Amino acid sequence: MSADEPREPALHVPVLLDRVVELLGPACSTDGAVLVDCTLGLAGHTLAMLDAHPGLRVIGLDRDPDARAEAARRIAAAGHGDRVTLVPAVFDELPEVLAELGVTEVQGVLLDLGVSSLQLDRPSRGFSYSADAPLDMRMDPSGPLTAADVVNTYPHGQLARVLSTYGEERFAGRIASAILREREKQPFTTTGRLAELVRDSIPAATRRTGGHPAKRTFQALRIEVNDELGVLTRVLPAAVDALAVGGRIVVITFHSLEDRITKQALAVGTTDSTPHGMPVPMPEHAPTMRLLTRGGEAPSEAETTVNPRAASARVRAAERTRRAA
Numbered sequence: 001m002s003a004d005e006p007r008e009p010a011l012h013v014p015v016l017l018d019r020v021v022e023l024l025g026p027a028c029s030t031d032g033a034v035l036v037d038c039t040l041g042l043a044g045h046t047l048a049m050l051d052a053h054p055g056l057r058v059i060g061l062d063r064d065p066d067a068r069a070e071a072a073r074r075i076a077a078a079g080h081g082d083r084v085t086l087v088p089a090v091f092d093e094l095p096e097v098l099a100e101l102g103v104t105e106v107q108g109v110l111l112d113l114g115v116s117s118l119q120l121d122r123p124s125r126g127f128s129y130s131a132d133a134p135l136d137m138r139m140d141p142s143g144p145l146t147a148a149d150v151v152n153t154y155p156h157g158q159l160a161r162v163l164s165t166y167g168e169e170r171f172a173g174r175i176a177s178a179i180l181r182e183r184e185k186q187p188f189t190t191t192g193r194l195a196e197l198v199r200d201s202i203p204a205a206t207r208r209t210g211g212h213p214a215k216r217t218f219q220a221l222r223i224e225v226n227d228e229l230g231v232l233t234r235v236l237p238a239a240v241d242a243l244a245v246g247g248r249i250v251v252i253t254f255h256s257l258e259d260r261i262t263k264q265a266l267a268v269g270t271t272d273s274t275p276h277g278m279p280v281p282m283p284e285h286a287p288t289m290r291l292l293t294r295g296g297e298a299p300s301e302a303e304t305t306v307n308p309r310a311a312s313a314r315v316r317a318a319e320r321t322r323r324a325a
Contacts, residue, residue, distance in 0.1 A: 013307040014044030015112065016299050016315050020250055021048050023292055023317045027107045027248040031055030035108035036098075036242070038091035038235065043071035045110055050080045058084045059101065061091050063140040090140070092234040098242060105244040113232065114254040115139075115222060129214040132192030137218075137225045147221045151194060152187045156180055166229070166257065167220030175201045175217060191218075219255065229257060236265035240289065243320040248292065250317040259296050259314050266291065266318045288324050292317040 014020075028035050028049060033056050037046045040060035050056060062068050068086050075084050087097050091111065098106070137147040150162065156176050163172035178201045179188070188194050195214040202213045223229060239249055249266075253259040269289030296314030304311045 013309075014048070015252055015307065015310045015313045016297075016303070017045060017048055019297065019299075019315060020045050020110065020112075020252070021052055023250050023315070024049060024108045024110065024248055025052065027246055027319070028053050028056050030107070032057070033107040034059065034103060035110065036094065036106050036239075037061065037110050037112075038094065038239070039110070039112045040071050040086070041067050041112065043074050045112060046071070046084065047074065047078055047080070049108075050075075050078070050083060056083065059097065059103070059106075060084055060086045061089045061094070061097065062086075063088065063090045063143075065141070090231055092231040092238070094235055094242065095238050105247070106242050107244055107247045109239040109243065109247075109249045111232075111235070111239070111250070112252045113228070113258050129191055129195040129212055129218050132190050135188055135191055135194060137222045139226045143226070145225050147225050148188055150221055150224055151179055152183050162224045163217055163220045165220070166223040167216035167218075168256070169216040169220065171202050171206070223257075229261060232258060232261050233265075236262065237268075240265070240269055240318075240320070245320050245322060248317060248319045250315060252313055252315050253296065254312050254314075259316070262316050263296070266316060269320075270318060286322070288320060288322055289318045290321050292319055 024035065027033065033053065035046075035049055035056055035058050037043075037058055037060045040046060040062040043060065046058050046060055050058060060068075060071060062071065065088065068088060072081075072086055075081055085101065089097050094109075098104075135146065135148040135151065138145070150159070154162065159179065160172045160176035163169045163175055169175065175198055178197055179194075182188070182197055194217070195212075198214040198217045199207060207213045236251075243249060251262045251266075253262055266289065270287050270291050272287055293316050296316055299307075299310045299313055
């Protein structure tokens, strides 16, 4: 950690905290209930659930060693250390983690997606375009691919596709061309140089709206470096499968790509799968899940005023109603 970085993380404000506790509560209130916090971060949601439910146990997953260490400190300080198992894992490793722990089913699963407050607030991690830092963006610092690798080695078409698909950046081609041109002169190593180039690549009229011009590019690079959408696509069916009857899954997303994947995954279990042409619905093909939210619920205006990072958040939740035949 560099000298100009905060030694203590800034006050952590968990997104949609009250709603998450409300949605998970009915499934996690019995003694011995197990909640898997797949994206532990600074443990804000986990601590609220442990405070609310004295008989709850939590399995907390996070690939970031800094986040796990800080979460462990906060959990111990709150007196809940004996009720939490911390696991260094990417959340699509959920089936292997549960098998290793001998857990056959759980009462709750929480996924709070995107980049954590700790990662954003430590400039050296390279997630933020607001401070000059190494161009890294790995949630697991030991991961094989950095944002610098992507920017300096991807061919034009692949780079433009990443920016367009994961960042929904309409000027992806222009930005990719500028990156290739500039990296021939000198490879990119810092966030500041990249952010400035992105800003200069976007028409002036467009730069005046929609926040920082580099926001979409940095989002796209982060998703690519950490395979965020691939991991989400793999974990959702596994998470639903791990739920006991009456168990609940809650997913907080921060952009339309995550929300679309979540919506589609939850829809699979909430839809009657009786073969087309049958005269009546067949009981064995009845839905196995029921939705608990109407679409992707947004935070209140009061919450986004207190915590601006919550503005793009959406939450979806579902409950297992029966086991598949």
